Amino acid sequence: MKFKVIFKKPSHTDIVLIYPDGEKLLKKYVFGNFSYQTIEISTWVCVNPSIIWKTCKLFSKIRFNFSLKVNYFVADLIKKIYEIHLQAYIEEINPRFVITYIDDSGVFHRLNANYRKDSLFLLIIPIKKKIAHTTIIK
Numbered sequence: 001m002k003f004k005v006i007f008k009k010p011s012h013t014d015i016v017l018i019y020p021d022g023e024k025l026l027k028k029y030v031f032g033n034f035s036y037q038t039i040e041i042s043t044w045v046c047v048n049p050s051i052i053w054k055t056c057k058l059f060s061k062i063r064f065n066f067s068l069k070v071n072y073f074v075a076d077l078i079k080k081i082y083e084i085h086l087q088a089y090i091e092e093i094n095p096r097f098v099i100t101y102i103d104d105s106g107v108f109h110r111l112n113a114n115y116r117k118d119s120l121f122l123l124i125i126p127i128k129k130k131i132a133h134t135t136i137i138k
Contacts, residue, residue, distance in 0.1 A: 004044040009051070013037045015097045016090055016119075018108055022101030026124065030099075041107055042082070046089050054088035055081075094121050103110070103135055 016038035017023060023038055046052075052109075062080060090098060090111070099122045100108045112121040 002043065004069070005032040006044055006134070007048060009048045010037075010089055010093045012094055014095060015099060016093055016095040017099065018100040018111075019102050019105065026099065026101065030124070039086070041086070041105075045085065046081075049087050051085070051092060053126070054092065055085045057070055058084045058088055069089070083107060083110055083114075088115060090119075097122055099124060 006057070014034040015031060017026065017036055017038045018040045018041065019122050020040055024073060026038070029074070059081065062084065096109075097120050101124055102108065103123055108121070108123070115121070
């Protein structure tokens with residue numbers, strides 16, 4: 001897995017897709033003519049000064065649950081910093097929609113809970129099999 005360092009300020013798009021899974025299908029059937037960009041979690045960090053500043057501002061507002069186990073605290077701290085950094089990056093993009101194809105993404109759900117702007121978070125659940133009509137008889 002390659003890790004990228006991004007220096008450029010993110011550009012505005014209408015849609016942000018978190019995780020590239022299902023990108024081809026979503027582009028074909030959902031996105032249409034909307035501008036979009038894909039963010040793959042845990043493969044990059046943006047060191048643009050505006051993103052770093054926004055990350056620091058968001059970081060100053062979180063509360064910590066201090067645990068006696070230091071190794072869990074450090075791992076949780078790193079995870080929170082990265083998620084706040086991701087939130088700052090998405091807020092800078094200012095999309096109309098934030099979409100994921102992964103239905104059990106904890107990162108996506110926490111972003112949805114903490115996001116401060118007016119973007120709509122959508123979870124698109126893929127249907128892999130045709131579901132037959134069933135009737136429940138009591």
